[in-house]
Amino acid sequence: MTSPLRISFDVACSAEHAFEMWTSQIGSWWPSDHTVSGERDVLVVLEAGAGGRIFERTGDGVEHDWGVVTVWDPPTRLEYLWHLGRDSQAATDVEIRFVTQGPNDTRIEVEHRGWERLGETAGAWRDRNRIGWETLFPHFAAALMRGDS
């Protein structure tokens, strides 16, 4: 019933480098205002390998779990469970594919799905003949951004 959210964009580097940066350097690129604590000096960590934890650590040393790596297949595919807030029962799935286009050209395809686990919440709106999850995400399916030309 619920469409995944998909985005894709091109990066001028190899798939190996993209995979490495996505995982080991997630703390350098994930927007720090989109964290549980919202602190500026928060550290975000994605542990290598299936079963690896994804978490943030605040300046005070408090850790908040974000999820867990479910598929670790470098340099082509990565999947993880991603909690909404702190509730692991409401985890969604994020899948990232690193598609080699050339030696220095990789397409990143992100699919964010599993919204049906919040189904009863989406139903809250649908029950009043209003908008549901399934009507939302197809609009976001188009490429978010692409490399030049």
Add this chain to the structure above:
Amino acid sequence: MSNGAACGDPFEALGDATRREILQLLSHGDKAVHEIAAELPISRPAVSRHLRLLKDAGMVAEHAQGTRRIYHLEDDGLRAVQAYLEDVWGQAALRFRLLAENTNPGRPR
């Protein structure tokens, strides 16, 4: 009428079973705080805290009925989630691309 832009994180708002239950309750009709509290195993102050978070995230809104505050589902509640996700992934993608390209060992010179 606008009571200001939603500034809360809808992910945080939805990432809690009690808050999802409150949204479900409100789908059956508008309710005052004590009516919501009567259906949940938590105190009224706790319900108020959850409602404030849901309000900040743009999921619910309130209106006055005499001296009571009545809560209802915000029509655009799920759009707030979509807008949030677009913003998060948009920013993340942009920042990721900058980092990956700037650190690329095979970068053409």
